[in-house]
Amino acid sequence: MDNYDVIIRKGRVVLKETVVTADVAIKNGLIEKVHSSIAGTADSEVDAQGLYVFPGGIDVHAHFSEPGREHWEGFETGSAMMAAGGMTTYFDMPLNGIPSTVTVEALKEKAETGSRKSIADFGLWGGLVPGNEEELETLAAEGVVGFKAFMSPTGNKEFERSDDHTLFNGMQKIAPTGKLLALxxxxxxxxxxxEQRYSEHTDAVSFSRSRPEEAEVEAVNRAISYAKVTKCPLHFVHISTAEAVERIQEARLAGVDVTLETCPHYLLFTEDTLVEKGAAAKCAPPLRSNEQKQKLIEALLDGKIDMVSSDHSPCPSDMKDTDDMFAAWGGISGGQYTFLAVLELAAAHGIKFPRTAQWLSGAPAERFGLSGSKGEIKEGKDADLVLVDMNKSFTVTKENMYMKNKHSVYEGMTFSASIEQTFLRGETIFSAAGKPVKRIGRWTQPQQ
Structure with missing residues (x-):
């Protein structure tokens, strides 16, 4: 009789194309077998009857701030938050640490820190900033998942925006490496x-108007033009407008190697939320109109958006404690709620769970070179799994937030589902029931 490390029994297992009631057997960190009934013993058995078993989420867009600004968010609290939200892998953006991840030395320092502290697996973005173009090839060889650049002011002196010359030059350097540029x-x-036009204003409506939809669309068009010339693969982050989605789709049909993500906050909230909740809802691009939100949801349902990522962008609470929407830190703290937000959309729009798993796991794994080991529940892949109770609600409170600074636009929201347990390579990294958690996160690099 076969012996396994773990058997998850009688869950509703979300596969790539369907959902089946099955057992999942785990051995040596890998999915050994998925079958309607697995005979054998295990060191540990989990009763998943009545629960859904999803592949672990992959959040490709999170801002942890270690080293240098760990008081904003660090690997320890940030990874615990990701695990509590059903994310077994996340990618840390390069800009808010000191130093920013724009050199190999900074990359290695961050990788070492994450390997000591992270509960979940993690990837690391490199940065494209003015003056570091000669670092890009070496950063690519050392294992970054890709490069990040800003086309607008960053508000961060350690990571300046890329002007057009830097952007075009950087794309030429990145293209031969096989990596992509996230923008x-x-x-x-x-x-x-x-911003100059609204310089005498501080209110939420003025802030929203200072970053109009056209600012996003114009930048997307320009970046696509550069990509057509340089052949650099692109990934557009936190897209907030349906028109930008359409421009990206047109480019894809024209042969440009391009993907895009949106974020839960653009699918759940509107500019009215910024008026109501204040700085907790400030982000860039800003939350849009209800009409734009509905168009973005339609684009997602139509298959025009590849994935949903959090853009978790934390800060100390005092940086949000102001009524001046221009002065407040521009980022939403929400990495714990992406999985639940997508399930909420699924319930509201009749979306089948294999599609939600594709947005949360499959597409990120495929785009970023992790599909050999992650992204779906399949024999031979990492046993990265999430148990979800679709019949148990979850209300966001400060007490159940795992991020370091406990403020979020999601506070007070009730989701209709709950994350019950998260496994990374068969080990528990989150348990709503309070079971012991292991810290086994690894620096995960794209597979060539």
Missing amino acids: HSESAVIVKGM
Whole structure:
């Protein structure tokens, strides 16, 4: 009789194309077998009857701030938050640490820190900033998942925006490495001009108007033009407008190697939320109109958006404690809620769970070179699994937030599902029941 490390019994297992009631056997960190009834013994058995078993989520867009700004968010609290939200792998953006991840030395320092502290697996973005173009090839060889650049002001002196020359030059350097460039796409000219127009205002409506939809669309168009010339693969982060989605789709049909993500906050909230909740709801691009939100949901349902990522962008609470929407830190703290937000959309729009798993796991794994080991529940892949109770609600409170600074636009929201347990390579890294958690996160690099 076969012996396994773990058997998860009688869960509703979300596979790539369907959902089946099955057992999942785990051995040596891998999925050994998925079958309607697995005979054998295990060191540990989990009763998943009545629960759904999803592949672990992969959040490709999170801002942890270690080293240098660990008081904003560090690997320890940030990875615990990701695990509590059903994310077994996350990618840390390069800009908010000191130093920013724009050199090999900074990359290695961050990788060593994450390997000591992270509960979940992690990947690391490198940065493209003015003056570091000669570092890009070496960073690529050392294992970054890709590169991140800003087309608008960053608000961070350690990580400046890329002007057009830097952007085009950087794309030429990145293209031969096989990596991609992730872009925060807002026109610097439009944003700066509109900020000057509203310079005497501090309210939420003025802030929203200072970063209009056209700023995103113009920047997307410009980046696509550069990509057509340089052949650099692109990934557009936190897209907030349906028109930008359409421009990216047109580019894809024209042969450009491009993907895009949106974030839960653009699918759940609107500019009215910024008026209601204040700085906790401030982000860039800003939350849009209800009409734009509905168009973005339609684009997601139509298969025009590849994945959903959190853009978890934390800060100390005092940086949000102001009524001045221009002065407040611009980021939403939400990495714990992406999985639940997508399930909420699934319930509201009749989306089948294999599609939600593709947005949360499959597409990120495929795009970022992890599909050999992650992204779906399949024999031979990492046993990265999430148990979800679709009949148990979860209300966000400060007490059940895992991020370091406990403020979020999601506070007070009730989701109709709950994350019950998260496994990384068969080990528990989160348990709603309070079971012991292991810290086994690894620096995960794209497979060539």
